Amino acid sequence: MSTHPTAVRPASVLEAFRRTAATAPDDVVLRFLGHDLTAAEVDRRSDALAAALRADGLAVGDRVALYLQNDPQYVVALLAAWKAGAIAVAVNPMLTAREVRLILDDSGARVLVALEELHRAHGAAAVDGSTVTTVVTTDPFSDAPDHRPAGAVVGTPDGAVDLDALVAAHDGATVPEHVPAPDDTAMLTYTSGTTGRPKGARNTHANVVRGGIAYRDWYGITAPGGVLGIAPLFHVTGLSGHIAAALVSGVPLVLTHRFEPGVVLDAIRTTRPTFTVAAISALMALCRADPDARTTFASFTAIASGGAPIAPAVVEEFESATGHYVHNAYGMTETTSPTHAVPLGERAPVDPRSGALAVGKPVPDCATRIDAPDDSGIGELLVSGGRIVPGYWERPDETAAAITDGWLRTGDVGVVDDDGWFYVVDRKKDMIVASGYKVWPRDVEDVLLSHPAVADAAVVGVPDERRGETVKAVVAFRPGTVDPPTPETLIAWSKERMAAYKYPRIVEVVPEIPKTATGKILRRALRGETP
Incomplete structure (x- = not known):
């Protein structure tokens, strides 16, 4: 495990990006389907968008909803929101108009940045009568037109303004430098809603940068290298394990719009990333789609998986196909992931009582305990530390129920062995x-x-x-x-x-x-x- 004892520890991801833009403007920070964007280009675009939004009345603390796929525009819009002092709101691109409207109403978003196709399909209906006053849409393939699907409808929908047009109109403009406080909310990351009405976790700037640093230090992400962005950017894994991890490590983030195994495999072969974290189902889809997976995956120095339990047999299959051991990791939306991970150079044991593969050991800046009701040692997993959110957006009762004295009740049932390995047996409610x-x-x-x-x-x-x-x-x-x-x-x-x-x-x-x-x-x- 690399601990990076002398590595810079920025106060926010925005600070990390600003440092790269100032000291290494020609470094590539985004790679998208054969097109590279340097730090200077991303800085200029996000400056212009921030200036445009400020000119349109966006104030510090306002919310900017991002209804996008894994495209460069997501990162540009996120940085622009932070530069303007706004709070970004992550919106799952698979949500329909009714579901998007729930998030817009809950967050009180003033701006919606959306893909053209998503706005036509659902966004327009969602914003009608909502708090949104400005809609910015974008063609995800404006930087990579050769990859635009045949028959795709291109053009700014009615009632929206084109992102590229806004950037061009405000090119060279800046806004007064906003330095977010550590406890300022950076992102409202909404829970999946599989257990009830979605609620927005308040991932602060301190939470997000600490999440990126945790990935950087635990998995040894250093230049030269690259982070492959498989997980959705709207999800906390995409925010922490892709965007934050890449920007605090000073390496490019590789994006492919959507997860399509063939497209992702081509991106791996051409960009040679060194790290990724993704759901095990995505990793297995890649290795099963590639008859020469060992060659394709040869550039990686670490691969992690979180978001869903991993069966030991699946880990063995992936390693046999690719030559890489999958490092289990554990985290939640509310922990700005991860809280536990398998260290480099170690292999997760299997709990003899439950058959569960260990999720790892606590990463730095994370405390963990098991709230066991009896002497079995099995109980609810509780976590605390610098990546735990302060609560849910305007939900004091639900915040109080989930977080007590800084300890988050995860809802997961776990156990720890004598060597400090933690196992998540299952969700408490799924027993x-x-x-x-x-x-x-x-x-x-x-x-x-x-x-x-x-x-x-x-x-x-x-x-x-x-x-x-x-x-x-x-x-x-x-x-x-x-x-x-x-x-x-x-x-x-x-x-x-x-x-x-x-x-x-x-x-x-x-x-x-x-x-x-x-x-x-x-x-x-x-x-x-x-x-």
Whole structure:
């Protein structure tokens, strides 16, 4: 593990970027589908956009919503918002008009920066009657026109102004330098909403820069190198593990608009990044799509995965295909991730009681304890430290329920071993009680994933008259599987490999497990519940 004892520790990501722009203006900071942007170019564009927004009435503390994909415009707009003293609001590009409107209303956003296609499809309806007074739209392929999909509709929608036109009109303009205080909110990062109405976590400037430094120091991200941006930038992993990590490390961030395995693999081959963090499902999609994965992935010095549990069998498959060990990591929206990670040079052990792969050891500036109700040592994972958000946007009751004396209740059930390795057994709310026995979905899923035909698996509890709850497994088979097992065969196979109260009584085969953009299983959907 590299600790970078002499590395600069900026007070904010904006400060880190300003330093690069001032001292190394010709350094490439963004790489997008064959087009590179230097620090000077990004600085000039974000200056111009900040000046344009200020001229339009944007004030310090106002909110700027970003409804974009993994494009250079996301980083430009984010830096522009911070330069103007505004708070950025992350909006999932998969959300529909109703869902976008919920975030706009909750945040009170004054500006919406959106992709042209997203604004046509959902944004226009979302902003009608909202607090938004200014809409800025952009063509994501303006810097890489050769990659624009055939038949794509290009042009500024009605009621919006083009981002490039704004930048051109204010080219060379600046705003009075705004230096954010550490406790100022940098980003409202909304929870996925899979457990209820989304709420905005207040990731401060101190939270975000500490998250980037944690990735830099733990995984040894140094120049020359590059960070491959696989995770969505609207998610805290994209904010902390991609944007912040790259900018505080002084290395380029490689972006590919959307996650398409073929496009991402081409980007790896041409840009030779050295680090990435992504959901394990994305990493597996890449290695399974590349027959020469060892050559493709040869430039990497560290690969991490967070956002969803990882089965030991999947880690082994990825390492066999690429030659790289996946370093498990753990964090949350509210922790500006990560809080735990597997150090470089070490391999995560497997908990003999639950079969869970360790999520790692606490990273610097993170304290952890297990709130165990009995002598089993198993209980809710609580974390504190410099990356814990101060609370939720205008939600004092929910803040008080989640954070007490600086300790965040994660809702995850965990355990720590004598060597300091932490294991997350499962989500507290996802525990299944069958005939009085506790069943953790991950325990069953890990067994199912060891079956040669199973590519993915998810386990939920469903009502049962006799057992109270019973175990239901939903599985997806590997592409090209010849003579796949029947549900009955899988039930019998599972029965041979786990305790009688654990094995699934119901198995459903589906083409794909429903998940969030960051790889978390949508268990509510599998149980047939409505959001």
